[in-house]
Amino acid sequence: MEQWKKNLAVLWVGQFLVMAGMTMIIPFLSLYLQSDLGLTDAHETATWAGIIFAGNFVTSFLFQPLWGKLSDRYGRKMMLLRSGFGMAIVMVLMGFAQNPWHLLLLRMVNGTISGFNPASVSLVSATTPKEKMGFAMGTLQSGGIAGTILGPFIGGLMADAIGFRPIFYVTGLLLFLASMLAMFVVKESFDRTKAAAKPNISVMAGFRKLGRIPQLASLFAVTFLIQFAMIGPMPLMPLYVQELQGTAVNLAFWSGLVGSATGLSNMVASPLLGRLSDRIGQERVLGVSLVGAALLFVPQAFASTVWQLLALRFVQGMFLGGLIPSVNALIRKHTPDGMESRSFSLNSSTLSLGNMIGPVAGGLISGWIGIEGVFIVSAVLFAVNAAWVRWSLIRRTGSAPGGG
Known part of the structure; x- marks a missing residue:
């Protein structure tokens, strides 16, 4: 198999797991807040659920440009692995949260260190032949969409089968394995000396x-x-x-x-x-x-x-x-x-x-x-x-x- 196809296959799996991990808490977030984190008032639970879910996207919006700058300077694969392993650790820690503030903070940290998806897109765009670019981008997109759709479904099934906290441990493990797979299989041609010689433009x-x-x-x-x-x-x-x-x-x-x-x-x-x-x-x-x-x-x-x-x-x-x-x-x-x-x-x-x-x-x-x-x-x-x-x-x- 050509290297660009290997990259695409591995990063499709990564995209799927990242987006599934972000969305699989939707069906049980309110229940997790009530049963494990001590909330009892329905209005308070709904408010916390909305804030916690949004927290990930707020910090992601703010920090993505910084990771993009560093990716252009130090390499896309490095940013990919930084995000993948980082999110795996944070996801496991969510299973140890003791109150809503812990979960909110961890969701915001998850958004801060995120960047797996844009790094994947950038890496695929750099390694795919020009005449196959549309196909590669479409295939990669389908992985993210599949994770977004199936994430809540998987989360609901797992919540019934193993409880709430173990879901975070399983998701973290899957993100870790996907990152390990990317570390050994994904390859990019990146000249750090040439990148470092370019002007260091601020975000x-x-x-x-x-x-x-x-x-x-x-x-x-x-x-x-x-x-x-x-x-x-x-x-x-x-x-x-x-x-x-x-x-x-x-x-x-x-x-x-x-x-x-x-x-x-x-x-x-x-x-x-x-x-x-x-x-x-x-x-x-x-x-x-x-x-x-x-x-x-x-x-x-x-x-x-x-x-x-x-x-x-x-x-x-x-x-x-x-x-x-x-x-x-x-x-x-x-x-x-x-x-x-x-x-x-x-x-x-x-x-x-x-x-x-x-x-x-x-x-x-x-x-x-x-x-x-x-x-x-x-x-x-x-x-x-x-x-x-x-x-x-x-x-x-x-x-x-x-x-x-």
């Missing part, structure tokens, strides 16, 4: 330099909107399903199914659309995917049955599956040489920002113009972004300083 200076490239600004906005669109409606989905289905049985089942439908089709479509983008161009796949996703938001606001909503969310996931692989391939294309990891880390920060703002904005919009309004606003934002992508990428192709 903020690097941010300003990359921000002046319109193609990259547009791609970062796409990443933010993807997360806004996927995560924003999630907390509202049970209410919307209840509105469509009334008080029928299996409400939780249907809410979960509707919520995961987009991710399931996204996971399947990402490698396929990534391969297609290698043939017809990432800009074209990105533009069509944005327009398709925007159009499919509108009928969701007017769905009259759960089956309609489920079908629309599933089809929309196919269009969303063409976004992240295209974005990652185009980030590599438009980034100046030597700043690739910074770009991917900044992109990861915008993803974390979408994870933070999406649910909050969705709740505010829902309170203002109803749950249906969340879909309409998302459609408008996607349409505006599609126009921006057309102007900044398609019309200006080849103008980026990084070799675009």
